[in-house]
Amino acid sequence: MHFDQFFIVLSFFLRPLSVLYGFVTDVRNISYDKNWQRSQVPQQKIISVGNLTVGGTGKTPMVEYLLAYFAGRRPAGTIATLSRGYGRLTKGFRIATEADTAETIGDEPLQVYRKFGREVCITVGEKRVAALARLAVLRPAIDLVILDDAYQHRPVRPHLSVLLMDFNRPFYLDHPFPAGRLRERRHGARRADMIVVTKCPDDLPVTKQEAIVRHIRQYSRAGTPVFFAGLTYQTPNAFSEQNTGPMPPRVILVTGIAQAGPLEAYVKAQYTMLRHERFGDHHRYSRADLDRIIADLSGDVALLTTEKDQVKLAALFTEEEQQRLPLFYLPIGVKFLSGDDEFGKILDRTMN
Known part of the structure; x- marks a missing residue:
């Protein structure tokens, strides 16, 4: 059975629990709407x-x-x-x-x-x-x-x-x-x-x-x-300001976000994406996560990640590695x- 079909079948059997969950959230919301529970209005x-x-x-x-x-x-x-x-x-x-x-x-x-x-x-x-x-x-x-x-x-x-x-x-x-x-x-x-x-x-x-x-x-x-x-999607930035060269044309995408589909589609359209190393949302990275990726980086293969992931990944690389390795992140805006x-x-x- 295809995954999508499996999910549809599973969703059908879980529907009674969803009705119960929806009822519980309705009761909670009504309690605030009726002021049975009070919402605070801060001074800000x-x-x-x-x-x-x-x-x-x-x-x-x-x-x-x-x-x-x-x-x-x-x-x-x-x-x-x-x-x-x-x-x-x-x-x-x-x-x-x-x-x-x-x-x-x-x-x-x-x-x-x-x-x-x-x-x-x-x-x-x-x-x-x-x-x-x-x-x-x-x-x-x-x-x-x-x-x-x-x-x-x-x-x-x-x-x-x-x-x-x-x-x-x-x-x-x-x-x-x-x-x-x-x-x-x-x-x-x-x-x-x-x-x-x-x-x-x-x-x-x-x-x-x-x-x-x-x-x-x-x-x-x-x-x-x-x-x-x-x-x-803006121009990719290097982890290190000392790394002033352009990003290599081939990338390994690394993400730990909830919905990576649109980002993956964009990267595939703009670059040659060798693979996507996908982790769970708010993933706490370890050096072991990165070692096999680092082994595949070269002059024409870069690590590309999100801003959200970069703030965690950067802590796992030494300053020397950030200057030497092609490590990049992709800023986004609205x-x-x-x-x-x-x-x-x-x-x-x-x-x-």
């Missing part, structure tokens, strides 16, 4: 970024887009991010510093810190309400916090809730866990203040966009704005197909 303005599905909708690129947008419009020292810090070995609230690693704050917060740490306060904390209160004491000038992966975190009431949906995995065709990948039932989309369809192809026809919006409207609030965005001005206006209204 809160923008929540999240999704209905498990993993891989492009939350980190969207967080970085928001940070870049606000960093160019607000004074330094007034913006922060807060995430759980998946994959870290520490507990509790932490403010990122130069001494931190992926093991102390997580790979994605470390990636964001490397880009925005001079302008933005990057924090982690699994208890968001307590973390926000602590942040208000330690950094009282901060009045805007981007909450990463917080769509289901009902104890905090955001001022703006941004729901992401992967173009390749629409929530309106999915089911709650374990038969599907949804963290809650589809109508959870009605809490969103705006919805961004991510990872869209650049040439997505308007008719297709309109069809997607109609499907989304079955579950969202009436009038909720829907935007379409794709990923921009590009709206249209409507980016309207998106910005909504962000501005939130702050005003």
Whole structure:
């Protein structure tokens, strides 16, 4: 039996558990909607970024887009991010510093810190309400916090809730866990203040966009704005600034992300991909993972990875190896197909 057929059959038998899981999440959501459990409204303005599905909708690129947008419009020292810090070995609230690693704050917060740490306060904390209160004491000038992966975190009431949906995995065709990948039932989309369809192809026809919006409207609030965005793949960067040469034409792709399909397709289209060494999301790399890859690197074969993986992989190479070996990572960003001005206006209204 083909894997896809097996998954369909398995999903059918798991459907009763999905109904139960959906019921439990419904009860939880109703308890907050009816104020039986209370959501806290922090003193900072809160923008929540999240999704209905498990993993891989492009939350980190969207967080970085928001940070870049606000960093160019607000004074330094007034913006922060807060995430759980998946994959870290520490507990509790932490403010990122130069001494931190992926093991102390997580790979994605470390990636964001490397880009925005001079302008933005990057924090982690699994208890968001307590973390926000602590942040208000330690950094009282901060009045805007981007909450990463917080769509289901009902104890905090955001001022703006941004729901992401992967173009390749629409929530309106999915089911709650374990038969599907949804963290809650589809109508959870009605809490969103705006919805961004991510990872869209650049040439997505308007008719297709309109069809997607109609499907989304079955579950969202009436009038909720829907935007379409794709990923921009930039020029690969070397691990070491001393390595100034171009990337070799043949690559071994190394990833530890939730949904590597679009990236793999891009790499295959742009380069000669010899193979894809694929690890689980937030994988904690060891030197043993890399030794057999290093053996295959040469003047015309490079290791190519993601920004998220680079912050962990770099720690396993010596400075000499980073200068000598062809080690590269591929930066990505968010590009709206249209409507980016309207998106910005909504962000501005939130702050005003």
